[in-house]
Amino acid sequence: MPHSSNAPRRRLPREERTRQLLDVAWKLIGDEGTDALTLGRLAEAAGITKPVVYDHFGTRNGLLAALYQDYDERQTAIFDAAVAAAEPTLQDKARVIAASYVDCVLTQGNEIPGVVSALSGSPEMAAVKRQYQQAFIEKCAAILAPFTGPKGLSLASMWAMLGAADSLSDAAVAGDITKDQAQDELQQIILTIVKRSE
Template sequence: MNGSATTSVTRRRLSRPDRQRQLLDTAWALIRSEGTAPLTLGRLAETAGVTKPVAYDHFGSRNGLLAALYEDFDVRQNAIIDAAMASAGPTPQERAAIIAQRYVECVLTQGREIPDVLAALSGSPELAAVKRRYQMAFMEKCRTFFAPFCRGSALSSAALWAMLGAADALSDAAVRGDISRDQAVAELTATLLAMIERSMTQD
């Protein structure tokens, strides 16, 4: 059996979820080595060893691929954050520390790829909406997680947006090597605690 026939058989054996997983893993590898600028569905198909129609069938467009990559990262990040929240201690310090650790570690694990995807996501209203949907979900999760320490009312949206901005900036700086992982975690922990402490002193 020649190489082309072998590849064809391999393609048929992959289920749709397995094929999508392969394509996403290939896309992450391409971004890791080249960034998002040259990422196209044609390039993805060529690198993954499939035809262009296969890539288009899964993602529809380059924007669809970028959105799928962000969702792929967010699903994994959410699973890690959810597990951390479930095992967190009862004090504000313990809760802030575990969220800071897991958030920074998620971004560091993905490496430079996720900042590139986030930058690409901001390039169109459609993709920005995808990013915002997941941001809002994460902030609501944090609002609930820290609610026991708030007095009178829940954490404000302004405070949560400020926290998220700090989390992204610190994680990106750690990815670039501008600061260490420990520095990013310590500063984000302090930011979270300051947010909680302000809510505790509000009447």
């Protein structure tokens, strides 16, 4: 039986409402593009008042930053599961890190580049991106730590690995190299960084 438009709205707990709004925002971006996403449009599509959306995200950049964070959390869960399932060898851990990173970039679709582009240059994006870069570097350093020599992995090496991961993934997205080439090269870079720590 269809709901009457006069039916009272159910007040969702904050966490559920945030999840609902993020899901509606992803759908809007997929259907209409990032430029169409405003807090007002999101409120309309979600069937709630604008003040509720403003209370959750504050600004459009706040919403876009929340979408980026939502995407990153989902990808982190996939990455963590892949690393946990990998064989406890340097070769396999490096392979999984490389494959997971490149796959993440290749499977992000059109939505996340639009979000990143819309946030480009904003303080919100700079803060969110930096937070996730540092978390990824720390995570990879911990994964690779059992295989390093007494010098350990330098922070500069980890940033170089991340830069290579970004560049190789971007080249695979553009079609300049294949996914396999990007993953293989990134795996070799990771192995080289670990070998240099001996």
